[in-house]
Structures are given as structure tokens and as C-alpha cells.
Amino acid sequence: MKFSIVAVITAFLMSSILAHPLEKRTTNDTKIALEDVSDNSNDLKTAFGKPYAIFQPKVVVVSMFELERDPWLKELDFVHNVSVPGLSPLYPQVHFTTNYTIMQATTGEGEINAASSITALLLNPLFDFSKSYFLIAGIAGGESSLTTIGSVTFAKYAVQVGLQYQVDYREYIHTNPNWTSGYFGYGVDNPWTYPANVYGTEVFELNENLRDRAVKLAKTAELNNGTEANAKFRALYNETAARSLPKVVACDSYTSDNYYFGNVLSDYFKAYGEMMTNSTGSDKFRYCSTAQEDNASLEAFLRMDLHGLVDFSRVVVMRTISDFARPPPSYANDTVGFFNDANQGGISASIANLVIAGKPFVHDVLTHWDDIYAAGVKPDNYIGDILQSIGGVADYGKDSFEVA
Numbered sequence: 001m002k003f004s005i006v007a008v009i010t011a012f013l014m015s016s017i018l019a020h021p022l023e024k025r026t027t028n029d030t031k032i033a034l035e036d037v038s039d040n041s042n043d044l045k046t047a048f049g050k051p052y053a054i055f056q057p058k059v060v061v062v063s064m065f066e067l068e069r070d071p072w073l074k075e076l077d078f079v080h081n082v083s084v085p086g087l088s089p090l091y092p093q094v095h096f097t098t099n100y101t102i103m104q105a106t107t108g109e110g111e112i113n114a115a116s117s118i119t120a121l122l123l124n125p126l127f128d129f130s131k132s133y134f135l136i137a138g139i140a141g142g143e144s145s146l147t148t149i150g151s152v153t154f155a156k157y158a159v160q161v162g163l164q165y166q167v168d169y170r171e172y173i174h175t176n177p178n179w180t181s182g183y184f185g186y187g188v189d190n191p192w193t194y195p196a197n198v199y200g201t202e203v204f205e206l207n208e209n210l211r212d213r214a215v216k217l218a219k220t221a222e223l224n225n226g227t228e229a230n231a232k233f234r235a236l237y238n239e240t241a242a243r244s245l246p247k248v249v250a251c252d253s254y255t256s257d258n259y260y261f262g263n264v265l266s267d268y269f270k271a272y273g274e275m276m277t278n279s280t281g282s283d284k285f286r287y288c289s290t291a292q293e294d295n296a297s298l299e300a301f302l303r304m305d306l307h308g309l310v311d312f313s314r315v316v317v318m319r320t321i322s323d324f325a326r327p328p329p330s331y332a333n334d335t336v337g338f339f340n341d342a343n344q345g346g347i348s349a350s351i352a353n354l355v356i357a358g359k360p361f362v363h364d365v366l367t368h369w370d371d372i373y374a375a376g377v378k379p380d381n382y383i384g385d386i387l388q389s390i391g392g393v394a395d396y397g398k399d400s401f402e403v404a
């Protein structure tokens with residue numbers, strides 16, 4: 001059979017028009033003209049926002065690697081791929097649903113990938129993210145006092161724990177026998193003193209009202225409980241949370257390129273996070289999950305918020321627990337064996353629960369766009385970084401820090 005080439009091209013054009021109902025975002029040229037950047041000062045600012053951007057997604061789901069991405073691509077109608085310069089070579093494209101309201105992006109793993117991918121994405125002129133909500137949805141190690149395999153956590157604080165001095169056990173134990181790990185803060189000489197200087201990315205605080213709404217929505221979902229092997233592994237622990245079925249928990253997340261586990265480092269970093277967030281002895285900060293990207297992504301969001309390119313109050317960090325960060329008592333002397341025990345393997349439950357617990361929030365943003373989300377969910381808590389870069393007064397940190 002032969003086709004007329006014109007008919008084929010026409011059919012192709014028609015189908016691509018139908019398949020890409022791309023509605024360019026409306027722009028207000030009067031407003032843009034008024035915001036002309038060419039003033040006479042020597043402090044020329046780049047344009048505030050990106051008035052000629054084409055895409056303005058309402059929700060962006062941020063994954064870190066393939067296993068976190070794929071269940072979203074399967075669950076929703078992500079039919080459009082868009083290549084973005086500066087994304088990870090492993091994940092060069094973002095994905096849009098049919099009507100371009102939901103976007104998915106994958107950063108690549110670790111702090112460097114997360115920071116550079118989010119920066120590239122937010123600066124791309126095709127996208128206007130000034131009103132978009134971001135759901136960072138990834139898996140993490142879990143603290144057994146608050147979580148178990150498959151648990152879903154939503155953070156208020158994100159603490160980067162790797163930014164410290166570190167010395168090996170064999171080199172401090174003779175002189176500093178009461179140190180519990182080789183870590184201590186910048187500009188000080190022991191692990192119990194608040195750092196004298198910071199790089200600015202140590203602690204981020206997110207919109208608690210938005211976080212609590214996401215928690216409430218996630219609680220309406222029926223979580224994946226994991227496998228029989230997961231259930232047996234949970235039973236090895238003493239803590240009630242670790243022994244129970246997975247739940248949705250409001251608690252805080254750590255970022256560290258250094259993938260740590262075990263009681264010694266978990267105890268040390270828990271205490272460090274409490275010190276950094278000024279919450280020692282209170283439950284203002286509750287460490288429960290450890291992963292490798294959030295602070296890096298948050299730093300990129302914060303910098304772009306300063307220029308109106310995103311709204312830092314619209315970022316949610318959700319981490320589902322794929323494995324425990326501490327061994328159970330029966331593995332007390334074999335932390336490496338514990339880590340490599342495939343039986344705890346909660347990867348399938350944690351991956352499934354990313355979509356199960358994240359989807360209600362995504363749908364809520366679309367359903368209540370006009371009455372709630374377009375205007376924003378106002379935070380009552382401090383949001384931002386340790387340097388108070390986007391304003392407000394942090395409930396942690398110090399009045400000033402030495403310059404490193």
C-alpha cells in the first residue's frame with residue numbers, strides 16, 4: 001500500500017498538534033515593559049522572573065535516580081519529554097503530563113548532582129517555576145526510634161551533616177578518649193561546641209504548614225506494607241516504631257554524600273543535628289531519615305528564591321525508608337553484616353510508597369489550585385537557611401559566624 005506523502009505529513013502534523021496541546025503561558029507585556037532592567041545604576045539586575053517562559057508547571061516531582069523516577073512515569077501520563085542543558089547526563093530530560101501541569105525531573109544522586117541539576121533546571125528560560133510546588137520524593141535510611149522499612153517521612157529541617165572536620169579513630173582516641181566519633185564542627189576543637197563558622201548550607205528549614213498539609217494528605221493513602229522478610233526484619237528491633245507497620249511521620253532529614261550507618265555515627269549525627277537546629281532536649285527537631293541530596297537541592301532553591309525564580313515556601317521534602325540506619329540488637333557486633341543483609345531490603349515498599357503517599361499531595365495542588373495553592377500556603381515558622389538569606393529570623397544558628 002502506498003500513502004500520499006502530503007497526507008502522511010498532514011496526518012503527522014495533525015497528530016503532533018493534538019498530542020502537544022501546548023498553551024503558551026499568557027504574558028503581560030505592559031508589566032514586562034515597566035520592569036525594564038536597564039536602569040542607570042551600576043548594579044544591573046537580571047530580569048526578575050522569566051516572563052517569556054513557555055511552561056509553568058503546577059507541581060514538579062523531583063527524583064534522584066531511576067528507581068525513584070520510574071514509578072511516577074508509570075503512574076501518571078508523562079507523555080512529553082523535554083531536554084534541559086545542565087541536567088545529569090544520566091537523566092537529561094524532564095517529563096510532562098499531557099496538559100503540562102505536572103513535571104518530573106531526576107537530579108542524579110549525591111550533593112553535587114542535586115545542586116547542579118536543580119540550578120540548571122531553575123535557570124532554564126523555557127520554564128517559569130515562580131508558582132510551582134516541588135515535591136522532592138526519594139528513599140532514605142531510617143532512624144529506628146521513629147520509622148521502619150517503608151515509612152514515609154516529611155521534613156521541616158534538612159541538615160547537611162558532612163560539613164565538618166573528620167579525624168580517624170586511631171588518631172584521636174589516645175588524646176580525646178571521650179569523643180564518640182571523629183567529627184567536630186568548623187572553627188571549634190571538640191564535638192560538643194556549635195561551629196564557629198559555617199558554609200551556609202548546614203541547616204534548611206521548610207514551610208511547616210505546607211509540610212503538615214502534605215502529611216495529612218499522605219495519611220489518607222493506604223501504604224505498601226512491604227514483604228514477609230521486611231516484617232521479620234522489623235521484629236528484630238526493640239523500638240515500637242521499628243517493629244510496627246509503616247506509617248507517615250513528620251520528622252527531619254539529613255544530607256550527607258558520605259553514606260553512613262551504624263549506631264556510633266547515627267548517635268553522633270543525631271546529637272549534631274540537635275545542636276545545629278538548637279533543639280537539644282526538645283522535640284522541635286526529630287532526626288529520622290538520612291539521604292544524599294536534599295540540602296544540595298534546597299540550596300539551589302533558596303538561591304533562586306532570592307531572584308523570584310521559585311518560592312522556597314513551596315518546597316516539600318518527602319523521604320520513604322528503604323532500610324534502617326542502625327542495626328538491631330542481634331547484629332550489635334556486626335554492623336557491616338547488618339547493612340548487607342538482603343532481608344531488611346525495603347526497597348520495593350519504599351519505592352511504591354513514594355507514589356502512594358506523594359500522589360495525594362500532587363492531586364491536591366491541582367484540585368485546590370484556585371482556592372489554596374495559587375496564592376500559596378503561608379508559613380508560620382521561619383523558612384530558609386542558617387544565614388537568613390531570604391529574610392526572617394532563624395530559630396537556630398548564631399547571630400554571626402566567623403568567615404572560614
Ligand SMILES: *C1O[C@H](CO)[C@@H](O)[C@H](O)[C@H]1NC(C)=O
Nearest residue numbers: 157158159160201202203204
Ligand atoms: C539540609 O537541609 C535541611 C532541611 O531539609 C536543613 O535543616 C539542613 O540544615 C541542611 N543542611 C545543610 C548542611 O545544608
Ligand SMILES: *[C@@H]1O[C@H](CO)[C@@H](O)[C@H](O)[C@H]1NC(C)=O
Nearest residue numbers: 027028029030031032034035
Ligand atoms: C498588566 O500589568 C499592568 C502593570 O502592572 C497592570 O496595570 C495590568 O492590570 C496588567 N494586566 C493584566 C491583564 O493583568
Ligand SMILES: *[C@@H]1O[C@H](CO)[C@@H](O)[C@H](O)[C@H]1NC(C)=O
Nearest residue numbers: 073079080081082093094095
Ligand atoms: C521519554 O523519556 C522516557 C524516560 O527516559 C523514555 O522511556 C521514553 O522513551 C522517552 N520518550 C521519547 C518519545 O523519547
Ligand SMILES: *[C@@H]1O[C@H](CO)[C@@H](O)[C@H](O)[C@H]1NC(C)=O
Nearest residue numbers: 077097098099100101102366
Ligand atoms: C491536567 O491534567 C490533570 C491530570 O493529569 C488534571 O487533574 C487537571 O485537571 C488538568 N488540568 C487542566 C487545566 O486541564
Ligand SMILES: *[C@@H]1O[C@H](CO)[C@@H](O)[C@H](O)[C@H]1NC(C)=O
Nearest residue numbers: 175176177178179190191192
Ligand atoms: C571530655 O573530656 C574533656 C577532658 O579531656 C572534658 O573537658 C570534657 O568536658 C569531656 N566532655 C564530655 C562531654 O564528657
Ligand SMILES: *[C@@H]1O[C@H](CO)[C@@H](O)[C@H](O)[C@H]1NC(C)=O
Nearest residue numbers: 221222223224225226245246
Ligand atoms: C497494611 O497493613 C494494614 C494493617 O494490617 C492493613 O490495614 C492494610 O490494608 C495493609 N495495606 C496493604 C496495602 O496491604
Ligand SMILES: *[C@@H]1O[C@H](CO)[C@@H](O)[C@H](O)[C@H]1NC(C)=O
Nearest residue numbers: 236237238239328329330332
Ligand atoms: C532489646 O530487647 C532485648 C530482648 O527483649 C533485650 O535483651 C535488650 O536489652 C534490649 N536492648 C535494648 C538496647 O533496649
Ligand SMILES: *[C@@H]1O[C@H](CO)[C@@H](O)[C@H](O)[C@H]1NC(C)=O
Nearest residue numbers: 327328329330331332333334
Ligand atoms: C557483642 O559482643 C559483646 C562483647 O564481646 C558480647 O557481650 C555480646 O553478647 C555480643 N552481642 C551479640 C549480639 O553478638
Ligand SMILES: *[C@@H]1O[C@H](CO)[C@@H](O)[C@H](O)[C@H]1NC(C)=O
Nearest residue numbers: 194278394395396397398399
Ligand atoms: C543556638 O545555639 C548556639 C550555641 O549554643 C547559640 O550560640 C545560639 O545563640 C543559639 N541560637 C538560637 C537562635 O537560639
